[in-house]
Amino acid sequence: MLGELVRWRVVGSRCSASRAKQFFESAVDDVALPNPRFESSYRRLFGDGVAMGDRSEAFFSAFYRRFLANSEIAELFEHVDMDRQAEMLRRSLFTLASFYVLDDASPELRRLAEVHERLGLRPHLFDFWLQCLLDTVKEFDPCCDEATLLAWGWALAPGITYIRIALDK
Numbered sequence: 122m123l124g125e126l127v128r129w130r131v132v133g134s135r136c137s138a139s140r141a142k143q144f145f146e147s148a149v150d151d152v153a154l155p156n157p158r159f160e161s162s163y164r165r166l167f168g169d170g171v172a173m174g175d176r177s178e179a180f181f182s183a184f185y186r187r188f189l190a191n192s193e194i195a196e197l198f199e200h201v202d203m204d205r206q207a208e209m210l211r212r213s214l215f216t217l218a219s220f221y222v223l224d225d226a227s228p229e230l231r232r233l234a235e236v237h238e239r240l241g242l243r244p245h246l247f248d249f250w251l252q253c254l255l256d257t258v259k260e261f262d263p264c265c266d267e268a269t270l271l272a273w274g275w276a277l278a279p280g281i282t283y284i285r286i287a288l289d290k
């Protein structure tokens with residue numbers, strides 16, 4: 122299974138940056154991502170559009186129920202508009218995944234790193250964030266298996282690491 126993932130990454134390194142950028146900006150058909158298992162799970166969960174549909178709302182409500190079950194985190198979100206937050210998070214998944222594809226931090230990723238740096242978060246919270254996200258993928262994606270979860274982890278880990286490193290500056 123790991124060999125299969127490695128092959129995706131190698132194929133990914135041949136993927137042209139502009140094609141990947143096109144996918145992430147438009148989220149439309151026919152543009153190959155280097156991580157097909159992540160891409161197809163993403164589409165099963167959210168469809169092709171960038172706008173927040175019914176399926177996304179249920180997904181992000183479930184994600185935030187998990188994430189905010191931690192009282193340390195719930196306090197930070199006390200005054201936050203959670204509908205807006207869910208929409209921002211959905212868009213930020215593209216931001217994280219495009220770092221994986223493009224190997225270059227977009228202005229939006231740099232902005233996200235600054236936002237989280239200002240919050241003074243402890244780095245271990247990012248492990249919890251990812252675990253909550255993967256648990257939610259498992260709950261909502263009917264075809265989810267171990268390889269799907271690895272594919273999500275692989276797609277998002279570089280962007281998460283970028284933000285975490287900014288916390289240590």
Ligand code: HEM
Pocket residue numbers: 194197198201206209210213214217233236237240242246247250280281284
């Ligand atoms: C890589 C993982 C994460 C992503 C992709 C992410 C995404 C986002 C996004 C898109 C926003 C809105 C930023 C804006 O105002 O434009 C945000 C804000 C915020 N995030 Fe995260 N987040 C992550 C991890 C975390 C973690 C681990 C915490 C820990 C508690 C956290 C707490 C917050 C808080 C408190 C806000 C501020 C909300 C506000 O004041 O409006 N985030 N995050």
